[in-house]
Amino acid sequence: MTDHIVSSYDVELDTLRSKIAEMGGIAEKMLGDATMALVRRDAALAQAVIAVDERLDALQHDVEERAVLTIAKRQPMAVDLREIVSAIRVAGDIERVGDLAKNTAKRVVAISNEMQPQKIVGGVQHMSDLVQAQLKDVLDAYAQKDTARALDVWQRDDRIDALYTSIFRELLTYMMEDPRNISFCTHLLFLAKNIERIGDHTTNVAETIHYLVTGKPLAAERPKSDESSFTTVPVAGQQ
Amino acid sequence: MTDHIVSSYDVELDTLRSKIAEMGGIAEKMLGDATMALVRRDAALAQAVIAVDERLDALQHDVEERAVLTIAKRQPMAVDLREIVSAIRVAGDIERVGDLAKNTAKRVVAISNEMQPQKIVGGVQHMSDLVQAQLKDVLDAYAQKDTARALDVWQRDDRIDALYTSIFRELLTYMMEDPRNISFCTHLLFLAKNIERIGDHTTNVAETIHYLVTGKPLAAERPKSDESSFTTVPVAGQQ
Structure with missing residues (x-):
């Protein structure tokens, strides 16, 4: 009887893991396709990204429902409980990645006719x-419960934040140089912000992996280099 | 014995509710203060908003941890299980509201020296x-399990989305009129987007209330009027 319970419990965990793996694959493809659609100004590809997000939402609801039922039925403790709570959190982060990739794709549609350099x-x-590399690495780290790899992702996000801040400045400069760039660059600003926030979700997943394996939160404060919220660019000729 | 279990279960639920009420109060004040800081260009008030967010994060972790332990210990079913799952979801949304209010406050700091009209x-x-009215209403609706009021919030978000789209256009126009407005208006764009997204979180809470009370998801698709992702503004003199 105990064996039977343990085994069907394992089946439930496996189901959660495979659904999360499916979610991760969809989210990775959404971000990759949205970016390709941006580079090629491909509105049709962007529309395809928008359409697929529904599947991700449905999977997240499914994971959440199954996870809660498993907690209620099995009363797991310690590492088993963490495993299920982690599944809920990771599914939530992947779903948000999908939302952000979808919004990115919407903005690609908006600017697909603009021919800026x-x-x-x-x-x-x-x-x-x-x-995209962060996302792939952190999903692999989750599948393999690899805390070292998760920590690596967590630390690397710093570079993405710094890059975002420099893109923010660059786009503001283009806008000031020529008002014809404003509409296009504004969409690019939001689009870049979406991608930077996807990076933040990869660090959330990294933190969840650390909690899952060790039972403790990642103690240190993550290094933060996104200073764009505080950034202003002086206007040429102004102070 | 059963009475004892039921009663301590009720105590756990009450604790969750009161912690969420505290979170809601903090988030409301953060948004109100961030907005006042914007209007008055008050960097000190904005810094205070930034500082208080930590408390909200700690409360959310506390709610999540207590909720999961209660599920594992009490094995609640049906409405009781929904009550706890709802607590986790609402705490998550309020925490995100706090993040967005905090980011809004950071941008207020960035533009506090700019003297645009x-x-x-x-x-x-x-x-x-x-x-802010939406947020107050939906938190009251959650405390009172008032689905009618929740549905009202859910439907009213449409107006906020429409207003955001018009602000988006207006700010783009100011930027095109005078490049000295670009840095300031870019921060205002992100800041407005943050507030629009807080509106989205109030509709999430409304959906959670509906699920909590009825056991079913809100079937209809919410009316969506935020078209800003698809919006471009023609440049004066261009087509």
Whole structure:
């Protein structure tokens, strides 16, 4: 009887893990496709990204429901309880990544007819590449309960924040140089902010992995280099 | 024995409710103060908003931990289980409201020395007033399990989205008129977006209240009027 319970409990955990793996794969593809759609000004690809988000929302609800029922039925303690709470948290973060990729895709649709020089997009594309690598690494780290790899992701987010702040300045400068850039660059600003926030969600997942494996929160404060909220750019000719 | 269990279970639920009420009070004040700091260009008040966010994060962790332990210990079913799951969700939304109010306050610090005409801030202030009313109403609806009031909040968010889209256009226009407005208006854009997203969190809470009371998700799709992701503004002299 005990064996039976343990085994069906394991089946429930496996189901949660495989659903989260599916969510992770969808979210990675959404971000990759949204970025490709930006670089190519491909509105059709962007629309496809928008459409797929619904599937991610449904999976998150499913994970949450199953997790709560498992807690209620099995009364897990210690590491088993952490495993399920972690599943809820990670599913929540991946769902938010999908929302942000979806909003990114919407903005790609908005600017798909604008023919600004490609170099303006270059910084955002580079930042997205870094974030995609973070996302892949942290999902692998979650699947393998690899705290060292999770910690590496957590520390690397610093670079993304710094890059975002420099993109923020750069875009403001383009806007000041030529008002025809304003609408385009404003969408790029929000789009870059979305991608930076996806980076933040990868650090959330890294923190969850640490909690899952060790039972303790990541004690130190994460290094923060996104100073864009505090950033202003002087206008040429002004002080 | 059963009475004892039921009664200590009720105590646990009451603790969750009172902690969420405390969180709601803090988040409301953060948004109100951040907006007042914006209107008055009061960097000191903005810094106070930034500082208080830590308390909100700690409360959210506390609610989550208590809720999960209660599920594991009491194995609640049906409405009791929904009550606890709802507490986790509402605490998560309020914590996000705090994050957004904190980011709003950071941007107020960034622009506190800029002396742009007050009318540019007027639209954002008006939107914040609406969102503050939404937040207050939905927290009251949660405390009283009032689905009618929750549904009212859920439907009213439409107006906030529409207002945000018009502010977005207005700010883009100011930026095009005079490049000296760009840095200031960019922060206002992000700041307005934060407040619009706080509105979204009030609708999440409304949906949670509906689920809590009825056991069913809010079936209909919420009316959406935030078209800003798709919005561009033509440049004067251009097509």
